[in-house]
Amino acid sequence: MPAQREVILNVNVLDVGFHPSAWRAPDLHPTSFIDPNYYTEVAQIAERGTLDALFLADGPALREDPAVKPTRALEPTTVLGVVASATEHLGLIGTASTTFNDPFDLADRFLSLDVVSGGRVAWNVVTTFHAGTAHNFGRSRIPDRESRYRRATEFVDVVTALWESATTRDPVHHDGEFFHVHGVLPVPPSPQGHPLLVQAGGSPQGRTLAGRSADAVFSAELTLDAGRQHYRDVKDVARAAGRDPQAVKILPGLVTVVGCTEAEAIARYEDWESKAADGFSAERLGGMLGIDLSSLDPDRPIPEELLRAPVDPTFPGSLGFREAVVRLALESRYSVSELLRKAGGFGHRLVVGSPEQIADTFEEWFLAGAADGFNLMPDGFPSGLTDFVDHVVPLLRKKGIFRNEYAESTLRERFEGAPLPVSG
Template sequence: MKNSTARKLIINVNVLDFGHSGSARAYSGLPADTVMSADYYARLGRIAERGTLDAFFLADHPSLTNDPRSSRGARALEPTAILTTVAEATTHLGLVGTLSTTYNDPVELADRFLTLDHISGGRAAWNAVTTYSAATGPNFGVEVNPDRETRYRRAEAFVDVVAQLWRAAYYGHDVNINNQDFQVYGRLALPGSAQGYPLFIQAGGSDQGRSLAGRTANGVFAAEMVLSAAQEHYQYVKNVAVAHGRKPEEIAILPGLVTVIGSTQAEAEARELAQKSKEPGDYEIRRLSEKLGFDLSQVDPDDPLPQEAISDYPDPQLFKGSMGFREASVRLLRERPYTVREAVSALAGSGHKRIVGTPKAIADFMEEWFLSGGADGFNLMPDILPSGLEDFVNEVVPLLRKKGIFRHEYEAKTLRTRWNMPVE
């Protein structure tokens, strides 16, 4: 395929401690306390900027953990603190931080991200999510985590407060908000930033999440593993945006992409196998059970995947996990018969598309989804950091540039200008 337009891929790197492999820390060989070091994140930011990637994307984990140094996904440092460090180490790289609308305050969050936007010269974005983890509520004095409907009602109101405060800062007026969730009067002490105010990203895959995204978001962190489903999701969210008076190009659809890269297919598969050998024995089966809401630990690995595991959930409102991850996983697992072992291997503990292969295979995949209406770009999720990111920058980025679908150098100074998103 050839890219016939000036449209370019958006590529962010989703940094999850040592990487997205279940054995990322052990495989990396780095000391456990590496994720406590500002220098580590600065180094990753500089690698991403060398590859002219769009943004450095961080998740958040508001629940407590046993030891934040020991496991994949146990966020150690607070996201905006890390992003401030990355901002100081780079000059163009965008800075996307995830913070929950369920367990934060909109005025404090708006102030924190607008501060980051000023410090970085207009490179900040907020990834708005709701929190479904049952372990989180008690840490905030909430005995039972709110149900999905309640979480998204609050999310709608929360995002509106943040948006009004940022626009008020930019245009120089006060806000007067009084609804069942929030009462906010006045304005932030800060003026608008170099890009006006931070961009909005949204990561929910449920119907409520996609509706919120279509109305408010500049980008969507999607979880799709099948092209036809990605195309359907892409068009759905764009249509919602249009229904709210927006242009389709004002919202970018960005699926997650887990990469395991080798110079040959055999080398990539050997890298994957070496990682699996270092994982806890039940890691992947536990992850898939969580994604599906069905305990697979009691099923023989070589038995067929139970149909109940991939059936429509009886009552989506009662599902405690991410509905977006579940739906993406189910769509993949319905494509053909799987044993439990094959299903675990296909998903490898992730709810995102995963490619084990050569730089060419990864570049060809990204090109196909980009040019066929499945994605505007990707949130890159390297298996191991920093090596997986370095391999992508050194080996895949040149192929994407040769295809004409990715930049050779930065031009725009702010993230909003780079993504061509208007100030509203």
């Protein structure tokens, strides 16, 4: 009899919290976001809640104004190495760009971390669209989207071949459009063979790459219907590529603000909002849409002609985020202010409520075929994660959709449908 299907829960550690004013929380010190002890504390809370993995985003550039909020500063695999030494079971998902890395070096770095952690690592594949990043690598501009994804597809193929060479010891011989690699990784295989692949792009090219190669997809759908459609689309691509659709796990981002009651959660959210820099969320959401929201009436919906206008081919942002927000705006006709509340200002679904309300949301999407799990994005660390672990996790266990203890030794085994690679 097959094991009962359980929800996958990763915690996405965005600096000190998803909300831009989270750094003002009284239980943090000013340099928490560059303190290894901070990441260790967050990881140990997550492991106490038997969460699947700790997820670190990355962008090899300074993107936020440090005077407004802390920004990502420490290189992800370095932080994950510290977390690995302080935990036993928690998975370790690190982001690295295919546009600004070398495949041999990345394959070496991530497999090394996978070996020393006992098989708990995944690589989150991104292509990087932030224009300012190019100058850090001696380039005048970011490559166009098609070029980035052609490079990403080849990059993933090379990295996967190199990881397989660690097991087979057969040399890789690759001559492609972007890379010429001939050799074998010196690193041995890990207990799970090699790291899993996670993909975070929501564009058509990103979905194709995900269905073809990824073990999990970090999606950004805002409504249940859109989530179900995205779920089907990626699984269909996987099936067409000759893969088992169940081997690709769809994990939407979900921002949580937890209170003992809905009223308490709303009060917590409003407190965060009152401390945020003026216009910060509107500026971020406007950039995601390619629309200047500051010029619009906050109490009226975004004009439909702006939302339906063709996307500029040079639009630098995430098409997946933009598509999700545009769909929500058109279907709901929310005012600008309401849209900011529903999309969290960043394009991920925001749930403000009691533990019961949040647990019900997880269950609804999971059972409706819109998600295999979630990338949890608490409003602020460590308190937002502690509240989730202490009050929401027990409810998910009571519903029978989340584990009571860790049973598997590797992240690959834990992600159902991602079997251990067969040694050659």
